Amino acid sequence: MRAQLSPTPTGRRILLSTVSSDAHTWNLVFLQLLLEELGHEVVNLGPCVPDDLLVETAAAEPFDALVISTVNGHGCLDGARLARALRADPRTAHLPAMIGGKLSTRGPDDTSYVRELAEAGFDAVCVDGAPETLLHSFLGALPPAAPVRALPSGTS
């Protein structure tokens, strides 16, 4: 699987967060370590992030992408609301954003919420248990990093 992927993209500045109702943090700790190992810089907002705090943080500093991880089963509702807030603000309307985790309480066979999350504004929705694969292709598909934030060659 891994061999089919493009070379690991590195040097991105990523905002990592969860949704407002989710107090879980091990998923966020794991993703931060993973993203840092892939050579990215991570700002981790921790648990229970209110929508406005997330939008303000995303607007205040330059980020290449937003990664939302949530496992309490309310991601389908809270995530859609968050994405609409993100897209409604001109400062964050174009920030590439993905969401993943346990997004519904109806079990792994229910993926009916994917369309709603995408329509609300997410560029990628991860529903299976392989976040690494989707993260990889999501980050690989980002537009080139702004020159000021590009890492020196040789770090990839």
Place this chain on the structure above:
Amino acid sequence: MNTPAVFPAPAAPAAPGGADLGEYVRRHAAADLVVQPRMGMSDPEEMAAGVRAVAGARARTVATLTIDSYTRVGDESGARDALARQGRINGYPITVHGPERTAAVAAAAGDRPVQVRHGSAAPGPIFRTLVRAGLSASEGGPVSYCLPYGRVPLAESVAHWRDATERLAGECDALGRRAHLETFGGCMLGQLCPPSLLLALSVLESLFFVRHGVRSVSLSYAQQTHPVQDLEALAALRRLADRHLPGEIDRHLVLYTYMGVFPETRDGAELLNEHSAELAARAGVERLIVKTPAEAHRLPTVPENVRALRRAADAAARARTSSLLPRAHDTDHGAVLEEADALIGAVLELSDDIGTGLLRAFEQGLLDVPFCLHRDNRGATRTAVDPTGRLVWADPGALPLPRRTGPSAPRRVRAAELLGMLRYTADRYDSLGALHTRPRPLPRIRESLLTAS
């Protein structure tokens, strides 16, 4: 057994459900492990039925009212809305139901104590309601109910807890009852916190309660990855409590069955539950908060909870006479004792006020919970599971550990290693459960795998 000067009898007879938790545990712990569920239903009738079933279980039990996640964060209108919309929420909304209805629910416990478990960084309204309902026992702490789960600044949590603890103690005293508080500090993030830091936080939170007027406390510790390491920790916790708490303060130890990722198979989960009861018995811990085999998949039912309480009590009774584990006081617990005492001492030196000391210690990284993302936690420490299964410091950050106990050189923890450590106990017990000789091992595993999906 009761020395009146030290453990005054309640001035008025306890209302049903209002039995003194510390006194009940003291009376029974010599003969039996006291067992208790985490149980919270939003409907008062259902909650009362749960309390009644726990009180009637064939074991020495304490009943529990576990509070819902809206009430925990002080969102009473959110709890009302969700109740109106969905019919039920994930716990007992004590402030919504109020003191009178709560007293009626607690009465189902008869002569058993009832403890309110909540998870709040601002427990004032919860404490106020439980006192008016005739109760006196709760749990938590300014650090343990702040850092792991939310965004409330630690300074705010300390201020809330200071005020709420003093009111709880004072109001109970005025009513002829004795407040009891249990620390949650022995459980930071549920897993992957080395024992010395858990012990230090548990002792510091118990001291915080005592300094603010509480005269009956319990000190918690959550089962981790290695039984002998846990026994050493519990032996050290007993000695630290005796060293730091004033002699007249009633105290006991409470163990939590594993609080991290739980085994998915029924056999694995039951084995882990039994081992926690065995650990409690060999450590001489007085009380155990149990889990159920349903834990990895959903909230347990009342009969599942009652069955788990009985199994735990039976396993503990067996382990009192026969076990492969040593007794806690026979273990070599010098290193964890020294490490925890160094952490406690560093905090006590910072201020005469425990709350202020805790705030300064976290600010300076003298207390620093591994993998905790809270803004007031420095986040420089890292844990590892060593090849023998013990929790060790991969990076102790700025913790003031004694030279002889700390790691030789700090190292990074990688994402894949973290994932393995988070699943270490669950995976091990799922394998052990599959190997365990039981009457019908395979069908039961298949069945639980099917219901899991």
